Amino acid sequence: MTDVLILADVDHQEGSCVPCSMEQGMMIDALQQAIAADAALSSGSYTVHLSSPQQRPTLGRDALICPLTLNVPSDLQFAGQAIYQICQDIAGLRQWVRREWGLLTGEGDLWLPVALTAKGPLYGEVIGSEAANSAAQADSTAIAYYQPLHLSDRLRQPLYGLAGQLLRSHLAPPAVYLMQFKFEGTAICFDRLFPFPAAPAIASIGVQVPNLFAAHWRCITRRSLQDLVIPGFVPHRVVGE
Template sequence: MSKVLIVAGDSRGLADCLLEAISQSDPLTEVLICGVSDLYSGAIADGGSIVCPLTLDVPSDLVFPGQDVFRFGANVVAARDRVAQELQVPVGDGNFWLPVVLTAKGPLYAEAIAAESDKLSGELSYRQPLHLSDVWRQQLYELAFGLLNLLNAPPATYLMQFGFVGERICFDRLLPFPAAPAIASVGVQVPDLFVCHWYCLTNKPIYDMQITSWCS
């Protein structure tokens, strides 16, 4: 029986979504959810577990596949500079996300996600799918492929945050895990982004992703 250590950030909701995905796929897997403070205090030792951080705020000495990509994602200014210099892509703020499910055999691109703010409360929510033209899609796919290749990124679910500058896509940041916008995929995309993340981490095949007909 495998063991999993989910490192939760400020939102326990993400950890619960990943826990549900693991339980559905591998019900005998032992899962421990801990906070970042537990890691910093030394209260938690991974003990050979599969480490699944759901936050960029992880100790520098925490060893897990993708730790270099997490460092890249945590330093937004340096990440934008590198993308601008090495990939020749505009950079800036954005409120859209392209989910990239990077399997061992290559990337699968899910439908984009948009942020929406409630007019009364101002509370932020997320919507999938965001319909984009083929031109926008092609730019996004090329950028995501080039970026993950540049970083030698391991299999996982990534959210590439982006915006628009005129007729071009601009890069905002990279989240190397199913962050808050991924919740929009639950009940909408099959398999959802949390299931995809678990499949990537455990080298299970993913052949396709679909938006359910009642949400399309």
């Protein structure tokens, strides 16, 4: 039996954990479903715990810690500790990107998913965002994200190169990462890096196989992951053709 601790932005109320947002709840559910599906296929045995980073339970040294938030304390010991600290310092990482590669930096509204496996990176289709109408927003803000946003080769290849260099330069461990950015013309403007499938990854549920939460679980458990596939019948938007 392996203990799995999901750390998320939740409130502890009367012995239960209540997500602080609908998006956070969807992220937690998606990761829990990925763990359960993997256990059913592999005959693995997991006990999943959910907690805020501040009120986390004491578990054994072999527990697998899976934060779904950047709000993790600096003294938390887990495989992604170093990269989480780097990603927490948004201004510092932007400055590093400007200094190292001379790129533009600033607020972005696009996300490149990267499933970093033990064998190397797999790049997913870009996730975009748009304002949700007020009626739909009352039900869920997740519809503000969509996938896939298909890029032309002249936009895609430099983007993949930046993400790959960024992860290699910071010795990132296997996981799913989201690189947030935008385009200024054809130039990349870097925003930030998430070391887990953040809220925009919700767009991959029911669209990408495996979705980004299932891919994240396979990456952090060092399981094989061959590809990130979006079936041909899924409608997509095109940029830069």
